[in-house]
Amino acid sequence: MISFQQVCKRYANGKDALQQVSFQLDVGELAFLTGHSGAGKSTLLKLLTLIERPTQGQIIVENQNLSAITRMGVPYYRRKIGMVFQNHQLLFDRTVFDNVALPLLISGYSRKDAGRRVRAALDKVGLLSKENLLPIMLSGGEQQRVGIARAVVNKPPILLADEPTGNLDPELSAEIMDLFQQFSNVGVTVLVATHDLSLISRYNHRSLILRDGLLTEDGVLSSHLHDDDKLQSLEAE
Amino acid sequence: MKRATPSRTANKAAVNKPSVPRGASLQITTFAQRFTSYRNHHKVVAVESLQRLLVTPLPTLMTVMVLAIAIALPAGLYVMLKNAQLLSRDWDGSAQISLYLKQNVSAIEGKNLAKTLERRVDISRTQFISKELALEEFKVLSGFGDLLKELDENPLPAVVVVYPAQRDAAQAEQLRITLDGFQQVESAELDAEWVQRLHAMLDLGERLVFALGLGLGLAVLLVVINTIRLAIEARRDEIIIVKMVGATDAFVRRPFLYCGLWYGLAGGIVALIIIESVLFWVDSPVGQLADLYSSNFDLSGLGFGNTLSLFLTSAFIGWLGAWLAVGQHLRAIEPR
Numbered sequence: 001m002i003s004f005q006q007v008c009k010r011y012a013n014g015k016d017a018l019q020q021v022s023f024q025l026d027v028g029e030l031a032f033l034t035g036h037s038g039a040g041k042s043t044l045l046k047l048l049t050l051i052e053r054p055t056q057g058q059i060i061v062e063n064q065n066l067s068a069i070t071r072m073g074v075p076y077y078r079r080k081i082g083m084v085f086q087n088h089q090l091l092f093d094r095t096v097f098d099n100v101a102l103p104l105l106i107s108g109y110s111r112k113d114a115g116r117r118v119r120a121a122l123d124k125v126g127l128l129s130k131e132n133l134l135p136i137m138l139s140g141g142e143q144q145r146v147g148i149a150r151a152v153v154n155k156p157p158i159l160l161a162d163e164p165t166g167n168l169d170p171e172l173s174a175e176i177m178d179l180f181q182q183f184s185n186v187g188v189t190v191l192v193a194t195h196d197l198s199l200i201s202r203y204n205h206r207s208l209i210l211r212d213g214l215l216t217e218d219g220v221l222s223s224h225l226h227d228d229d230k231l232q233s234l235e236a237e
Numbered sequence: 238m239k240r241a242t243p244s245r246t247a248n249k250a251a252v253n254k255p256s257v258p259r260g261a262s263l264q265i266t267t268f269a270q271r272f273t274s275y276r277n278h279h280k281v282v283a284v285e286s287l288q289r290l291l292v293t294p295l296p297t298l299m300t301v302m303v304l305a306i307a308i309a310l311p312a313g314l315y316v317m318l319k320n321a322q323l324l325s326r327d328w329d330g331s332a333q334i335s336l337y338l339k340q341n342v343s344a345i346e347g348k349n350l351a352k353t354l355e356r357r358v359d360i361s362r363t364q365f366i367s368k369e370l371a372l373e374e375f376k377v378l379s380g381f382g383d384l385l386k387e388l389d390e391n392p393l394p395a396v397v398v399v400y401p402a403q404r405d406a407a408q409a410e411q412l413r414i415t416l417d418g419f420q421q422v423e424s425a426e427l428d429a430e431w432v433q434r435l436h437a438m439l440d441l442g443e444r445l446v447f448a449l450g451l452g453l454g455l456a457v458l459l460v461v462i463n464t465i466r467l468a469i470e471a472r473r474d475e476i477i478i479v480k481m482v483g484a485t486d487a488f489v490r491r492p493f494l495y496c497g498l499w500y501g502l503a504g505g506i507v508a509l510i511i512i513e514s515v516l517f518w519v520d521s522p523v524g525q526l527a528d529l530y531s532s533n534f535d536l537s538g539l540g541f542g543n544t545l546s547l548f549l550t551s552a553f554i555g556w557l558g559a560w561l562a563v564g565q566h567l568r569a570i571e572p573r
Contacts (some may be wrong), residue, residue, distance in 0.1 A: 051571070075484055076485075102479065150529050
């Protein structure tokens with residue numbers, strides 16, 4: 001569960017990246033976060049992962065007020081959040097297995113105990129046969145799925161994805177979205193930040209639309225936008 | 238911890254599955270599991286950081302050699318100093334005090350003085366050399382016998398040779414001062430003044446070794462700091478990724494601390510090899526020299542205790558350097 005209450009973020013250079021943003025994501029909900037570049041998507045994700053702190057307002061994640069989390073507590077908080085990145089952020093000097101095992105080793109599993117969970121996660125994303133390969137030997141879509149396996153391997157209650165389909169063709173994007181849907185079905189709260197409006201329009205999910213730091217739309221985009229005019233106007237920006 | 242349960246229900250229009258039961262939960266590990274894995278992680282990281290160093294043998298070897306030379310210099314000097322001290326201790330025993338008696342002291346008085354002195358606890362034995370005996374010895378040893386025949390009277394004083402009970406040079410000097418005050422004694426001379434000079438030089442040497450050790454220890458520290466700083470830079474991306482997936486500072490720090498520890502330890506081991514090689518190399522000439530002085534002096538190495546403290550010190554300096562480097566640079570590397 002994620003709740004933003006009147007959240008503002010102003011950077012040191014005076015730029016207001018987010019202004020009075022309020023929304024709530026329930027447990028197991030899957031939502032898109034979209035907007036033009038510079039609208040505040042990245043800032044919102046950074047606030048959720050405690051890379052940045054809000055200037056004003058409250059963020060509550062899993063009944064925990066993020067402002068109460070000290071620097072020491074940040075790593076433990078981050079273990080509750082699975083992060084999927086556009087550029088995958090894999091360690092290229094380690095095997096697929098070791099990449100996926102990383103969050104488990106960090107939270108204190110031995111390599112042996114981690115094995116079962118790692119294989120379950122790799123099985124989920126269909127890469128069980130490639131556990132001993134290096135990420136460089138995989139295609140872009142496969143690398144992204146390794147990233148997803150790593151994000152979910154310790155079963156976090158929240159999954160954040162930053163442009164997860166950015167470099168993928170529509171077919172692979174659909175596979176990735178299917179995976180997110182499956183995690184959402186078992187109770188994981190999923191927030192997908194993307195500027196890929198065609199992707200959003202293909203799914204009946206709630207969308208949070210940011211424009212210049214303001215939350216301008218919140219709802220199922222495709223349901224009240226039967227024509228693609230709004231999408232195109234967004235895309236034009 | 239502040240907890241807030243907001244009751245906002247706005248924007249729930251498009252919630253997909255509002256009443257889905259929680260199927261996923263964060264995996265929580267028990268304390269005992271955590272401790273075991275903490276220990277295991279230390280083991281794994283210790284081995285991994287060593288392997289990482291061995292993957293690039295040449296740069297690692299060069300760094301280790303720099304450290305080893307910096308460690309071997311003061312440690313080697315220390316070994317030399319220790320040997321010199323051993324040598325001087327052998328010679329301390331040869332210290333003797335010659336009491337040159339006044340001309341008006343008769344041979345009987347001289348003998349009595351020698352006997353009286355022998356009863357003192359700080360004197361092991363004495364030897365009385367009369368004027369005549371001194372003259373005989375002088376004739377034999379100097380080869381000026383004929384010249385001395387020309388003299389009317391014997392110019393040499395009677396001598397009482399005193400062998401101190403203690404082998405310690407400082408105590409011998411104290412005894413000499415005491416004996417110099419005796420009224421029959423013209424002058425008292427400690428025949429081992431050069432031993433004292435040696436002692437003074439060794440004291441100076443000890444301080445120099447200490448200063449050198451301090452300076453080169455600092456050099457080792459700086460080399461390790463710089464090496465670890467480069468290692469941190471090289472793994473910047475990795476650090477950001479592990480921090481992103483919830484690694485604590487300690488987790489991120491650990492491999493670098495082990496890396497520093499291994500550098501220090503390797504430097505210490507190579508330093509020991511250098512020292513022992515040099516000792517081996519000079520062993521036979523030193524033996525020959527000792528033979529020429531009919532001494533059974535033998536070069537001694539660092540010994541077990543000193544070797545152990547060499548390893549511990551160098552490993553500690555390596556760890557400390559890594560700790561300082563990590564403290565300085567790791568905090569600056571955060572996900573952006």
